[in-house]
Amino acid sequence: MLNGQHYIAGEWLNGPDVFQADNPSTGEKLPTKFQHGTEELVDQAVQAANACAEEFAAMLPAKRAAFLRAIADEIDARGDEITEIGNLESALPAARLTGERGRTVGQLRFFADWIEEGSWFEARIETAQPDRQPLPKPDIRVMHKALGPVGVFGASNFPLAFSTAGGDTASALAAGCPVVFKGHAAHPGTSEVVAKAIEAAIKKNGMPKGVFSLIHGGTRKVGQALVAHPLIKAVGFTGSTGGGRALFDIAVSRPEPIPFYGELGSNNPVFLMPKAMGAKAVEIAKGWVGSLTMGVGQFCTNPGLLIALKGADLDAFVETAAAELGQVGGAAMLTDRVSSAYHHVTDAMAGHAKVTCALKRRDSDGPFEGSPAIFRTTAADWQANPELAEEMFGPAGIIVECDTPEEMVALSATLIGQLTATVHMVDADAELAGKLRPALEKCAGRILINGWPTGVEVCHSMVHGGPYPASTDSRATSVGSLAIKRFIRPVSYQAFPDALLPEALKDANPLNIPRLVNGKWQMPK
Numbered sequence: 001m002l003n004g005q006h007y008i009a010g011e012w013l014n015g016p017d018v019f020q021a022d023n024p025s026t027g028e029k030l031p032t033k034f035q036h037g038t039e040e041l042v043d044q045a046v047q048a049a050n051a052c053a054e055e056f057a058a059m060l061p062a063k064r065a066a067f068l069r070a071i072a073d074e075i076d077a078r079g080d081e082i083t084e085i086g087n088l089e090s091a092l093p094a095a096r097l098t099g100e101r102g103r104t105v106g107q108l109r110f111f112a113d114w115i116e117e118g119s120w121f122e123a124r125i126e127t128a129q130p131d132r133q134p135l136p137k138p139d140i141r142v143m144h145k146a147l148g149p150v151g152v153f154g155a156s157n158f159p160l161a162f163s164t165a166g167g168d169t170a171s172a173l174a175a176g177c178p179v180v181f182k183g184h185a186a187h188p189g190t191s192e193v194v195a196k197a198i199e200a201a202i203k204k205n206g207m208p209k210g211v212f213s214l215i216h217g218g219t220r221k222v223g224q225a226l227v228a229h230p231l232i233k234a235v236g237f238t239g240s241t242g243g244g245r246a247l248f249d250i251a252v253s254r255p256e257p258i259p260f261y262g263e264l265g266s267n268n269p270v271f272l273m274p275k276a277m278g279a280k281a282v283e284i285a286k287g288w289v290g291s292l293t294m295g296v297g298q299f300c301t302n303p304g305l306l307i308a309l310k311g312a313d314l315d316a317f318v319e320t321a322a323a324e325l326g327q328v329g330g331a332a333m334l335t336d337r338v339s340s341a342y343h344h345v346t347d348a349m350a351g352h353a354k355v356t357c358a359l360k361r362r363d364s365d366g367p368f369e370g371s372p373a374i375f376r377t378t379a380a381d382w383q384a385n386p387e388l389a390e391e392m393f394g395p396a397g398i399i400v401e402c403d404t405p406e407e408m409v410a411l412s413a414t415l416i417g418q419l420t421a422t423v424h425m426v427d428a429d430a431e432l433a434g435k436l437r438p439a440l441e442k443c444a445g446r447i448l449i450n451g452w453p454t455g456v457e458v459c460h461s462m463v464h465g466g467p468y469p470a471s472t473d474s475r476a477t478s479v480g481s482l483a484i485k486r487f488i489r490p491v492s493y494q495a496f497p498d499a500l501l502p503e504a505l506k507d508a509n510p511l512n513i514p515r516l517v518n519g520k521w522q523m524p525k
């Protein structure tokens, strides 16, 4: 049974007004009335987070790891409830939500293992050389410490893996940062059930109450107040370029600017190499359709921009893709806003003088409907008309036709920041693919060969980010163990007596973690 309340530092609280989530499948309001957030409630949550920030940061990794694992267990224990409400609020099918839950709990357990392993501290020790000439060298040690309370914004398109206990929350808690989570109005019930799982884990593990709060929105002031709050030390965000940029501007304009890690939009260009197209255009087209339509195309990794040589192979590709897409019906998108934005951008594309429409349908008049679409243009027109590079968040792609391989290479050098870039090739395309690599390294966070970018693997070598506008900080990732780096900072300790040092830096290495000692790695016993 949902209560519709905010979860603030261990209490379930009301706000001044209420909102209801939409059921995207019917367009009707769901019954639960959720409380609006306020600036006062944001302050209450952040104050509580700040009050426990030092204790939480100083906790031994094993204790925080047990907490993360308990959250995962509590989410699993509510699996059916989460799938049921998640489906009503997002229209995502049960199988997708079950898979996303697996990714979410897997991510929490992954971070638990990672903080226990200990190399994330990046502990380095340089021992003193009192006799060094001309000056003695002091003992200097460094390790990474939690930044303090972190604000997290849930994404509409991943109600679990990029939401309440999703990647940003998991990496911030792993780092030792209390989290104040701003829920997405598209799935407040899903957020409430997951917050109840976190509440249970807090109680079972004796965590301080301020370590996690969920505050619903209902008004933009909530998110703005969270980013502007003087005690918030960093923000994690997944969403639109416009929303992310507005909040980024607040974060960096504060009297004390803070890091804002926004994972924003991307076209995810895919280069179809000529020899690969000659050998398997139909197979590649089928793969593209699968990736393009996954989750009604509502992935920031959706491959929405294809670049290929014009000719018979490309025509066969488009024919296959259009036929395959003909089998994929339109479906309800996440929100009215997402669906309206999709229709707006695809209508503009279809009406553009420099674009040919290879496929565009509207399968129903439902307010949240989104149907597949394919557009074609030339490389010259694509480059001369920047509006053709606008992200189409949904199951739509634009194919850019090049006259020559040289034109493909030239186009690659004009790409703006991307989460991913993909090359489909066979061995005989290696020379051309090699020429693309420098430009793709420059624009993208992840480069794939013969794969599809949807479905980000949670692992140690993942980068889910990229140069702006794909993200607001190209040095960061929001998925994988490197994500913890966003919420920690290095502190050096000079000439500290052993007893005053944090555990990670004590001579005896009580945490048994890898450390760089006088320039040489010492591995745990």
Ligand SMILES: NC(=O)C1=CN([C@@H]2O[C@H](COP(=O)(O)OP(=O)(O)OC[C@H]3O[C@@H](n4cnc5c(N)ncnc54)[C@H](OP(=O)(O)O)[C@@H]3O)[C@@H](O)[C@H]2O)C=CC1
Binding pocket: 153, 154, 155, 156, 157, 182, 183, 184, 185, 217, 218, 219, 220, 221, 223, 224, 238, 239, 240, 241, 242, 243, 244, 246, 247, 263, 264, 265, 266, 299, 300, 337, 338, 339, 341, 342, 393
């Ligand atoms: N990069 C990605 O992965 C994603 C991109 N998108 C893109 O975003 C579009 C809209 O989807 P949505 O998920 O709602 O993303 P938004 O960016 O609109 O919203 C994300 C979160 O940020 C808040 N927010 C947005 N703008 C502001 C602002 N100016 N001030 C304060 N808070 C703000 C929203 O609050 P509130 O709910 O109150 O508006 C919400 O909590 C999609 O059509 C798609 O283009 C969507 C999902 C993922």
Ligand SMILES: O=C(O)CCC(=O)C(=O)O
Binding pocket: 155, 157, 158, 162, 238, 298, 299, 300, 301, 453, 454, 455, 456, 457
């Ligand atoms: O492709 C994925 O698995 C993740 C995509 C993503 O981060 C997003 O759509 O927000």
